[in-house]
Amino acid sequence: MPRRPSAFALIVLIGAAAFALRLPGLASVPPRWDEGWSLAHAALPPGEILTVTAADVHPPLFYLALGAWRALAGPSLFAARLLGVLGGMLAIPLGFVAARAWGRGGPRVGVLAAAAMAWLPLAVYYSAVVRMYALVPAFLLLAAWGALSPGRRWAGVAFCLGALGAMLTLYHSVWALLGLGVYALLRARGRDRGRLLIWALLAACAYLPWAAYALPQLAGRAAAEGGNIGQQYPLTYFLEVAVMGLTLAGPLGWAGVLALAAVLVAGILATLPQARRAAQMLLPTLCVALTLLGISVAAKSWALNARMAIGAAPFLALGLGWALDALAARGRGLALAAAGAILLLFAPNALSVYAKTLEVFDPYDPGTYARHLAPQGRASDIAFFNVLSPAGFYSLDGRADLPGWSYALTWDPVIEPTERWQARITSALKTHPRGWLVLYRGLAGHNGDLRGWMDSTFYPAHAEWGEEEVFYGLYGAANGPLRAVELPSQTRWGTLELRQAGLPVSVDVGAILPVDLTWVAVQAQTMNGRIFVHALAPDGRVVAQHDAAPLNDLRPLFTLPVGERVTDHHGLALPLDYRGELRVVVGVYDPATGQRLLLPDGRDSLTLGTLSTTGR
Known part of the structure; x- marks a missing residue:
């Protein structure tokens, strides 16, 4: 047997x-x-x-x-x-x-x-x-x-x-x-x-x-969900x-x-x-x-x-x-x-x-985040995700030339205290020359607080929207206070006047050039104009530019109250292969026609100053 x-x-x-x-x-x-x-x-x-x-x-x-x-x-x-x-x-x-x-x-x-x-x-x-x-x-x-x-x-x-x-x-x-x-x-x-x-x-x-x-945090969260469906x-x-x-x-x-x-x-x-x-x-x-x-x-x-x-x-x-x-x-x-x-x-x-098809969300393309960051991102950059799930997908790519990642949680299931993510981002941008903001679901919920703080604290250089209502923004920080620019007496484009401007003395090669502008609407704005800031080479070639309404398009010109001073940050993402002198100019144009507005003296832009790149 x-x-x-x-x-x-x-x-x-x-x-x-x-x-x-x-x-x-x-x-x-x-x-x-x-x-x-x-x-x-x-x-x-x-x-x-x-x-x-x-x-x-x-x-x-x-x-x-x-x-x-x-x-x-x-x-x-x-x-x-x-x-x-x-x-x-x-x-x-x-x-x-x-x-x-x-x-x-x-x-x-x-x-x-x-x-x-x-x-x-x-x-x-x-x-x-x-x-x-x-x-x-x-x-x-x-x-x-x-x-x-x-x-x-x-x-x-x-x-x-x-x-x-x-x-x-x-x-x-x-x-x-x-x-x-x-x-x-x-x-x-x-x-x-x-x-x-x-x-x-x-x-x-x-x-x-x-x-x-x-458990006290968990209990507080459960209480906050008292109106759950x-x-x-x-x-x-x-x-x-x-x-x-x-x-x-x-x-x-x-x-x-x-x-x-x-x-x-x-x-x-x-x-x-x-x-x-x-x-x-x-x-x-x-x-x-x-x-x-x-x-x-x-x-x-x-x-x-x-x-x-x-x-x-x-x-x-x-x-x-x-x-x-x-x-x-x-x-x-x-x-x-x-x-x-x-x-x-x-x-x-x-x-x-x-077949493993049972989960919270149906599968979708997890490579979308890396594909959006790859064209302009660098290994020395850092990307901040507002929810950890996209960061996890992004980390699977594993490419050495992509930005590293961090987080600033403003979307479910975890929403961090504001001061916590502010401190994390501020610290990171002291050691990383450029930072990306990846906002799942755009400006919904607490995301608007995060982006608004980024646009008013740092210098936005690029913005685009991707799948799943994801916002991708590139930002830089100023290395110290900017020098005040001496402006001419006539700095008005139509009913929009430039009151103050600031530039750095120099900028590192490949960094984001920070530009401070302060605008005042002297009359109600009827046109949804856009501001352009260009960094020009000595031969007039555009080396870098940033076009946006104030606060990185969060304050369209027609929404500006008459007499209010609006601080506006612009970042110019310089290429790694440019070295030399840069002339920074600013102006306003009508996005519907592409036509630039003129200053009282007939010019279509104002030179804020010149500076040089430093470093290798």
């Missing part, structure tokens, strides 16, 4: 199958919006990771782990997604040992639970995206093994580390941990119950510093969404949910003669029910997506493994029939799940 394969061999085979399920599209599928956020967030220094995460809806452990992982494995999207695959794979052996500790039986229940964990669609999908959800099942199963193995060496440590890791990875892990804690306390006897409470207290104490730092829906609506999310039944609808429920109920019925064993189903019931209820209640103030149910996934896998084991005890044919029916029923759903 041939020997049966050992449990170890079966777990290895299950792990290999699970790895194969998680591989399709790992490198070829474009990154989703949330994946871009993860890539950029993890690239920040640890202190900044904590600061940004404290204002987000997720704790920091995944981002810290991803940053360390990418330092070892490289910056590619494949390498980043591989971390999730490995985290998901870790849940398979942990599912085996947790199921054995819980079921108090032979290895079969562990093997079946591990197989369910390997197959479960929600776990498969979120094991192959660059998000924290891949790590949650492993942490929860580690905590489950520790809580359900009283007296075992390191069991208490495992419970503490698993619970702490889960809560530092996903806040919604708390619901499954509550279910696990209740079940473990009901099952424990005598001193084991006290030891479990001590380890739970240690985990809570270890979590307390992060909770004190981040979720308030309009009943709790039952969110419960249905949560159930569908956990099972990823997709086109199967309730048929898929009922099929899984039928297997669980059949397992319970098979164990009814053994009341103690049937009572074991309280564990997955509590953990799954509390998770679905918890995320549904939270959705009233925030949002609900399939990924939020990931904390229930390992306990659903335990329940399926337990039920199949109970059926196998009555007859292997029953277990095979139940497992085969589930696999057959969910087979059509595999195409939508394993």
Whole structure:
């Protein structure tokens, strides 16, 4: 008679199958919006990771782990997604040992639970995206093994580390941990119950510093979302969404949910003669029910997506493994029939799940940001993104000739305090000669505050709009105060008068030449004119120019109140190959016709002064 394969061999085979399920599209599928956020967030220094995460809806452990992982494995999207695959794979052996500790039986229940964990669609999908959800099942199963193995060496440590890791990875892990804690306390006897409470207290104490730092911000954010559209829906609506999310039944609808429920109920019925064993189903019931209820209640103030149910996934896998084991005890044919029916029923759903098309946003071209910055950007420049997701996409390009990147967060999900991004940008433009502003969704929301500050504080040299309503602006900073220009008595173009101007004494080769102008509308403006500032070579050739209404087109001329002094900054982006003298001229023209307005003496421009380039 041939020997049966050992449990170890079966777990290895299950792990290999699970790895194969998680591989399709790992490198070829474009990154989703949330994946871009993860890539950029993890690239920040640890202190900044904590600061940004404290204002987000997720704790920091995944981002810290991803940053360390990418330092070892490289910056590619494949390498980043591989971390999730490995985290998901870790849940398979942990599912085996947790199921054995819980079921108090032979290895079969562990093997079946591990197989369910390997197959479960929600776990498969979120094991192959660059998000924290891949790590949650492993942490929860580690905590489950520790809580359900009283007296075992390191069991208490495992419970503490698993619970702490889960809560530092996903806040919604708390619901499954509550279910696990209740079940473990009901099952424990005598001193084991006290030891479990001590380890739970240690985990809570270890979590307390992060909770004190981040949870008040999270609570404030939830309060600010009091008018969330979720308030309009009943709790039952969110419960249905949560159930569908956990099972990823997709086109199967309730048929898929009922099929899984039928297997669980059949397992319970098979164990009814053994009341103690049937009572074991309280564990997955509590953990799954509390998770679905918890995320549904939270959705009233925030949002609900399939990924939020990931904390229930390992306990659903335990329940399926337990039920199949109970059926196998009555007859292997029953277990095979139940497992085969589930696999057959969910087979059509595999195409939508394993093709990895489930995320916050449909995939779009992640290379658009690099393509917009490449023509004029330089390696010595720095680009500031108002949301981390585009920065993550941009970082995947990896070209050495592109600007580096930083951030100034003014768009959901994290909006930084104004003084924080102001200090970051000001500091960066002391060491970088040129800075780019990349504004996702243009001037919407707090973006207008950021761009307005950039236009009034620095010197805009270029502006364009791209896909997804993205604004790209190039800016430079003045290296010290500008010298005042002595203006002639007649500096009026029509009803617009130039009152003051400033230029630097010199400018570095390839830098942005800053020009200060102060305008006054002496009468109401009827024309939407534009101001041009040119840097001319001695032969009259235009070396650099900037055309815009005041404040980089944010203050069109016809909006200027009569008598108000309007400070206007212009930056002239000099080419790297020009060296020598520059003459700076200013004028006004009608963009509708291209015709320049004339000064009282008949000239169409005013020379502000001359200066020379310095450096190599």
